[in-house]
Amino acid sequence: xxxxxPPPLLALFQPRPPLRYVTPIDRAPEDxxxxxxxxxxxxxxxxxxxxEEHPYNATESWIQRKLRQKQEKKENLDKHLTDGxxxxxxxxxxxxxxxxFKTLFIRIVKDTVTPKGxxxxxxxxxxxVYEREKDMKGIIAT
Numbered sequence: 001x002x003x004x005x006p007p008p009l010l011a012l013f014q015p016r017p018p019l020r021y022v023t024p025i026d027r028a029p030e031d032x033x034x035x036x037x038x039x040x041x042x043x044x045x046x047x048x049x050x051x052e053e054h055p056y057n058a059t060e061s062w063i064q065r066k067l068r069q070k071q072e073k074k075e076n077l078d079k080h081l082t083d084g085x086x087x088x089x090x091x092x093x094x095x096x097x098x099x100x101f102k103t104l105f106i107r108i109v110k111d112t113v114t115p116k117g118x119x120x121x122x123x124x125x126x127x128x129v130y131e132r133e134k135d136m137k138g139i140i141a142t
Contacts, residue, residue: 098129099129099133
């Protein structure tokens with residue numbers, strides 16, 4: 001009946017090859033020396049001598065570099081702001097219209113939903129220029 005099976009199924013019923021013969025060992029496995037490797041204690045004086053000849057120079061990791069760059073950027077910004085305030089002359093600014101001291105900065109509210117096609121919500125600032133200084137002071141007081 002098995003002779004009517006297809007060849008792939010007949011291959012499943014073939015006997016397995018015999019096991020490989022291994023000669024028995026003449027002593028117990030516990031008595032066999034497992035390793036011929038020794039410790040590293042014999043190399044410690046050489047390592048100390050190498051360390052004296054070639055001192056260790058630590059390198060900056062990527063985290064340390066990132067923190068250093070962030071700190072440098074913050075220091076540059078602080079320096080730019082303090083120097084900019086000292087050197088700022090609004091009366092000499094060609095882009096300013098009207099009296100710069102009668103200008104009030106207000107905050108534009110960000111969009112709560114990002115418009116399609118843009119990656120970020122609206123950010124910006126606006127200028128309000130008043131005709132008279134007392135009008136500006138009246139707005140600030142309220």
